[in-house]
Amino acid sequence: MLKRSFLGGTLAALALAGIAPALSQAYPTRPITLIVPYAPGGATDIIGRVIAEEVSHMIGQRVVVENRAGAAGSVGAAAVARAQPDGYTLLMGALTSHSINMGLQAKPGFDLKKDFAPVTLAGTVGLALVVHPSVQAKTIPELVALAKAKPDDFNYASSGNGSPQHLAGEMFNARAGTKLGHVAYRGSGPAMTDMIGGQVKVMFDTIPSVLQHVNAGSLKAIATTGREPSPFMPDYPTAISQGLADFEIGSWFGVLAPAGTPQPVVDKLNAEIGKALRSPRALEAMKLQGVTPKPGTPAEAAALIDSEMTKWNAVIKATGLKPE
Structure with a gap:
């Protein structure tokens, strides 16, 4: 029985070895x-x-x-x-x-x-941290100081509960010791509209979503969230370089x-x-x-x-x- 079992297992292994290349070559057929x-x-x-x-x-x-x-x-x-x-x-x-x-x-x-x-x-x-131009901060330490001094004045927008943008804001609060309130929207579009209008002052969003508004001056970029500077926003420092340890989000x-x-x-x-x-x-x-x-x-x-x-x-x- 042992010999038969061993032989059967060996034959099965050999069969699979032969089938695998054939399967790869045939796929896909539809x-x-x-x-x-x-x-x-x-x-x-x-x-x-x-x-x-x-x-x-x-x-x-x-x-x-x-x-x-x-x-x-x-x-x-x-x-x-x-x-x-x-x-x-x-x-x-x-x-x-x-x-x-x-x-x-x-x-x-x-x-x-x-x-x-x-x-x-x-x-x-990549994501970027942006603020309304009325916010008198150009760096993360300056933004943190403002948010701690006037916590009722600062909320952050996101594209929805459970989105990476939402969790980026929660991570920011945890790492920076701030208490920015979360305002959830149904997508980045409505959130961006209120950001530009000044109803909300802080937001993390994808670089493609914010870049045109930053270039137009309707939003101000504070940081990007990669470990290295973004090739799409090379002139803006990372959050890590501004003191937020391991703040890497994409x-x-x-x-x-x-x-x-x-x-x-x-x-x-x-x-x-x-x-x-x-x-x-x-x-x-x-x-x-x-x-x-x-x-x-x-x-x-x-x-x-x-x-x-x-x-x-x-x-x-x-x-x-x-x-x-």
Whole structure:
């Protein structure tokens, strides 16, 4: 029996070894659906469409973008988590937002670490701290001093509860010792309108969203939130350089497949998406949206998810935010 069992296991292993390359070579044989878990027009959607167009040219099959918005991205993500793990349904993931949702949503409908096979990182969009021009501060220490001296005068806007912009403000309060009140809006557009109007005086938002207003003088930039200065706002210092230790925040994006997707399929997707993100057309499209492309290995994508979940869970616990 032992010999028969050993022989059977050996034959199975050899069979799998032979199937894997064949599977990778055959895939894909039909169109692939890339689910974007937000409405059209946002950063996740734009990055997804850039990837879909470029990969379609490379693999000889269409990559079709399908928008499934709802529950701060969780509806679309849960749909992919339940899909067949065959490489034909993928998630254009907003990894930072999904990581936050795991700590802030009581029932997100998926487990970000267990229900997905990371394929690749796609890129990151930096954030900037901006204030209304009437605020007499040019640096973070000056803003902190003002906010502590007149706490009732300072609130911060965000694009919605549980967004990276919201959590950036909570992290700022925790690190700077301020008590900026949170004013949640339904998207960056309405928040930006009130910021420019002076109804709210402080905001963290993506660099592409704030840059035109900073250049026009209707908002004043205080800092960016990367570890290094942003290539899109190189003249503005980072929050870290102004004394906020480890204040590194960006909105990360990546492609995920359902857990159990065969490794040869994951590897092929990783290779093709990596080539797509390095293509001149994709680089130009990403630049226009303020996205820094960051293709990498599946292991690097998994490590980033671990890091984001650890960071935001710590912020959520430290600030006392409760799951909804």
